[in-house]
Amino acid sequence: MARKNDTQTVSVAGQRLRLTNPDKVIYPSTGTTKAEVISYYMEIAPFLLPHLAGRIVTRKRWVDGVGTADKPGEVFFEKNLPSSAPDWIRRVEIQHSDHVNTYPVFDSAAALAWAGQVGALELHVPQWKVDSRGKKLNPDHLVLDLDPGPGAGLPECVEVAKRARALLRELDLEAYPVTSGSKGIHLYAGLDGEHDADYVNQFAKQFAQVLEADLPDLVVSSMKKSLRGGKVLVDWSQNNANKTTIAPYSLRGRTEPYVAVPRTWRELNDDLQHLTMDEVLQRMRRRKDPMADLAGPPPASDKLATYRSKRDAKKTPEPVPSSPVELVEAPGGGDGNSFVIQEHHASSLHWDFRLEHDGVLVSWALPKGPPTDPKKNHLAVQTEDHPLEYGTFEGTIPKGEYGGGEVTIWDAGTFELEKWRDGKEVIATLTGRKGGGLGGPRKFALIKTGKNWLIHLMEAPKPPRRTAAPRSMKKGFVAPMLAKLGSAGDVHDEDEWAFEMKWDGIRAVAVIDGKDVGLFTRNENDVTAGYPEVVNALAELGLDDTVLDGEIVALNAAGVPDFGRLQQRMGLTKEADVEAARREVPVTYLVFDLMRSGGDSLVEETYVERRKALQTLKIAADVVDVPKAHEGSLEDAVESSKTLGLEGVLAKRRDSRYLGGKRATAWTKVKHQRMQEVVVGGWRAGQGARSGTIGALLLGIPTEDGLRYVGKVGTGFDERTLADLQQRLSKLTRKTSPFGDIPREVTRDAQWVTPRLVGEVSFAEWTAGGHLRQPSWRGLRPDKKPQEVALE
Numbered sequence: 001m002a003r004k005n006d007t008q009t010v011s012v013a014g015q016r017l018r019l020t021n022p023d024k025v026i027y028p029s030t031g032t033t034k035a036e037v038i039s040y041y042m043e044i045a046p047f048l049l050p051h052l053a054g055r056i057v058t059r060k061r062w063v064d065g066v067g068t069a070d071k072p073g074e075v076f077f078e079k080n081l082p083s084s085a086p087d088w089i090r091r092v093e094i095q096h097s098d099h100v101n102t103y104p105v106f107d108s109a110a111a112l113a114w115a116g117q118v119g120a121l122e123l124h125v126p127q128w129k130v131d132s133r134g135k136k137l138n139p140d141h142l143v144l145d146l147d148p149g150p151g152a153g154l155p156e157c158v159e160v161a162k163r164a165r166a167l168l169r170e171l172d173l174e175a176y177p178v179t180s181g182s183k184g185i186h187l188y189a190g191l192d193g194e195h196d197a198d199y200v201n202q203f204a205k206q207f208a209q210v211l212e213a214d215l216p217d218l219v220v221s222s223m224k225k226s227l228r229g230g231k232v233l234v235d236w237s238q239n240n241a242n243k244t245t246i247a248p249y250s251l252r253g254r255t256e257p258y259v260a261v262p263r264t265w266r267e268l269n270d271d272l273q274h275l276t277m278d279e280v281l282q283r284m285r286r287r288k289d290p291m292a293d294l295a296g297p298p299p300a301s302d303k304l305a306t307y308r309s310k311r312d313a314k315k316t317p318e319p320v321p322s323s324p325v326e327l328v329e330a331p332g333g334g335d336g337n338s339f340v341i342q343e344h345h346a347s348s349l350h351w352d353f354r355l356e357h358d359g360v361l362v363s364w365a366l367p368k369g370p371p372t373d374p375k376k377n378h379l380a381v382q383t384e385d386h387p388l389e390y391g392t393f394e395g396t397i398p399k400g401e402y403g404g405g406e407v408t409i410w411d412a413g414t415f416e417l418e419k420w421r422d423g424k425e426v427i428a429t430l431t432g433r434k435g436g437g438l439g440g441p442r443k444f445a446l447i448k449t450g451k452n453w454l455i456h457l458m459e460a461p462k463p464p465r466r467t468a469a470p471r472s473m474k475k476g477f478v479a480p481m482l483a484k485l486g487s488a489g490d491v492h493d494e495d496e497w498a499f500e501m502k503w504d505g506i507r508a509v510a511v512i513d514g515k516d517v518g519l520f521t522r523n524e525n526d527v528t529a530g531y532p533e534v535v536n537a538l539a540e541l542g543l544d545d546t547v548l549d550g551e552i553v554a555l556n557a558a559g560v561p562d563f564g565r566l567q568q569r570m571g572l573t574k575e576a577d578v579e580a581a582r583r584e585v586p587v588t589y590l591v592f593d594l595m596r597s598g599g600d601s602l603v604e605e606t607y608v609e610r611r612k613a614l615q616t617l618k619i620a621a622d623v624v625d626v627p628k629a630h631e632g633s634l635e636d637a638v639e640s641s642k643t644l645g646l647e648g649v650l651a652k653r654r655d656s657r658y659l660g661g662k663r664a665t666a667w668t669k670v671k672h673q674r675m676q677e678v679v680v681g682g683w684r685a686g687q688g689a690r691s692g693t694i695g696a697l698l699l700g701i702p703t704e705d706g707l708r709y710v711g712k713v714g715t716g717f718d719e720r721t722l723a724d725l726q727q728r729l730s731k732l733t734r735k736t737s738p739f740g741d742i743p744r745e746v747t748r749d750a751q752w753v754t755p756r757l758v759g760e761v762s763f764a765e766w767t768a769g770g771h772l773r774q775p776s777w778r779g780l781r782p783d784k785k786p787q788e789v790a791l792e
Contacts, residue, residue, distance in 0.1 A: 011388045015110035026065045029255045038116035040277045045109040047289050048249040053296025054129035056103035059120035066253050083479045083660025092134040121251045124244035139200045144187040145235035149228030157185040158268045160232045176291045181258035190294050197241035204236035262291035303360050306384040310402045319389040340391040340412040346405035360385040371457040380453035411436030469518025469528040476511040478547050478595040479661030480522050486668040491651045499630040499637040502648045504561040505553035506783050512546045515539045521783040529573050534589045537623035549593035567779040589624045603658040647673040677789045680757040681738040682750045706740035716777030729753050758784040
């Protein structure tokens with residue numbers, strides 16, 4: 001892996017990744033660097049990834065290295081995936097008893113490279129997987145951790161492992177040993193997934209007790225340290241649904257780079273030792289995984305296999321990656337939309353037309369070059385995929401080698417993709433470099449006809465109107481931090497807290513880079529087109545690579561945020577609609593946090609430090625403003641909120657970090673008005689003045705058992721709102737109730753709809769039957785999805 005600078009953008013397994021400080025020493029005793037750690041994970045990926053497949057990963061991170069025996073390095077045990085992690089890493093939300101964690105699932109070598117980049121040496125996984133929707137499945141593994149106590153070691157663990165294997169075989173379970181890379185041996189057995197984690201955990205405990213009774217002088221099943229001298233603890237507790245075990249082939253954060261390694265039973269008869277990463281790599285170049293029967297599917301196939309098969313790296317100057325998981329420097333460090341057209345003087349002159357797609361350069365040979373007349377198509381012959389670094393290649397391929405001849409870059413740059421149908425059609429607008437062969441932006445269509453392709457020059461595209469944020473803006477998005485609902489009693493020692501008004505609008509993250517501005521909801525929905533006045537005001541600030549957190553509000557005549565007025569602006573995208581609504585309902589963007597400034601991330605800074613940095617930006621305008629935090633007590637802040645007609649106060653710990661995408665008590669909502677998001681599942685016709693239109697909406701909250709009915713709301717509507725709702729609901733009509741259960745008297749004359757619309761109500765309290773008392777409609781929440789609605 002090339003290391004030209006301390007920071008570089010590379011391509012690995014089809015993804016771009018920013019690497020820093022590759023020469024940092026992670027294991028001082030062996031001099032092992034971060035680059036070597038990443039290279040290990042790249043080479044071992046075909047064996048490691050199947051053991052991570054479908055499992056959430058918790059990480060132990062040594063950001064500054066493992067240190068020495070005398071001075072161990074600082075270690076962090078990390079469950080939640082930070083907001084700074086690449087968006088191509090799969091995320092899964094897991095509900096725990098009192099909170100939700102967002103875990104990663106590593107399904108590519110690129111994810112392993114990211115782990116190495118952030119110092120995540122140890123990868124721990126549970127004995128259960130998640131399905132494609134992130135739902136927890138029953139365990140498919142049983143694991144026993146054979147942990148030697150003082151006076152015992154690997155030989156004693158081997159003896160216990162062999163006896164455990166014999167007992168498991170009596171139960172038709174085959175055991176697989178793994179030297180843990182720490183002290184002992186992990187023993188795995190495959191399960192059929194019929195039983196839940198509680199059952200498996202209890203079985204493991206009983207099995208450990210049976211093993212203890214069978215080998216009383218060698219085995220202990222209790223965690224008490226006083227009982228462990230000279231014995232092997234059979235730790236059964238890692239089968240608990242909330243526990244994890246080091247993954248096979250993961251590194252360990254020991255003084256040397258030891259690895260958890262699956263072993264054969266024959267090896268256990270030898271002088272068994274723990275293995276380092278170099279020993280493991282040498283071993284796996286000539287072996288199969290002894291634990292392959294318990295692993296998931298192998299990693300995706302190698303897209304560059306054909307390319308490599310046609311070239312000898314010793315004979316050609318072309319870039320030839322040695323394996324599908326080698327790190328290669330990405331040309332230009334772009335956004336995955338690079339192109340190159342190379343003039344190739346081989347046995348016959350032709351032009352090589354290459355577009356970046358899924359981590360490779362998809363390539364066509366053009367015998368007559370790119371067409372210059374929309375009326376004349378040219379032949380395009382698809383060739384093998386090329387590595388990304390080929391995008392900067394120029395040189396002479398030796399005569400007699402595949403493609404022998406002179407290669408020069410005719411033009412190169414980026415493209416905007418309009419359509420990509422694998423093996424059928426590609427439409428893209430290419431923008432090359434100044435003085436390049438294209439002579440300016442050109443839109444081409446590649447169309448498959450029979451065995452070959454045709455390339456067609458399309459008419460010059462019209463410059464697009466800004467209806468969405470530039471693609472680069474979305475990549476800079478930071479998921480907003482979320483508050484937990486609480487009360488004044490949850491705020492202890494008020495000097496440690498800051499108090500802000502809870503503004504009555506929609507949450508919006510602003511990503512700014514000069515004149516380019518993107519506005520995104522908490523779900524990363526692009527709402528840039530809906531609020532042009534905010535976009536223009538932010539663009540005028542001239543900020544570079546900055547991310548703000550705030551609330552878009554519509555003020556009433558008294559200068560107070562009015563959620564009902566804001567409804568008239570929400571969900572609009574057409575320019576004419578936006579302009580008409582803008583004249584009637586102007587909006588303001590109230591900024592209350594700063595996640596990145598001038599390219600520097602501030603999420604690890606405290607609330608106080610972030611607010612100071614926010615003040616230095618000197619944001620103060622009619623459309624964009626930074627409201628001050630309340631300077632008095634929480635009681636005073638709540639009273640001010642009531643006076644302004646707001647719903648409450650946000651209490652924020654002054655020492656809190658910005659936990660992007662996480663809901664934390666460090667931000668606590670203290671409400672004096674009760675609000676609840678709801679999903680509309682039906683409606684009943686009105687009477688009198690509302691005859692023939694909506695009289696009441698039937699509301700629900702999603703649960704694991706389906707949509708739970710929580711009551712109906714018939715107040716808070718004006719004529720415009722009712723007309724809009726009637727139009728929206730008419731498109732969602734269905735014949736059956738979407739509610740799991742609903743009172744019979746409510747179903748009379750009910751009109752059912754597919755539950756897609758999310759709204760918000762204010763209400764007095766919950767009834768004993770779990771229904772809303774005195775609800776009043778506040779408006780639709782197009783920024784929310786039904787599955788996100790939960791009981792406040």
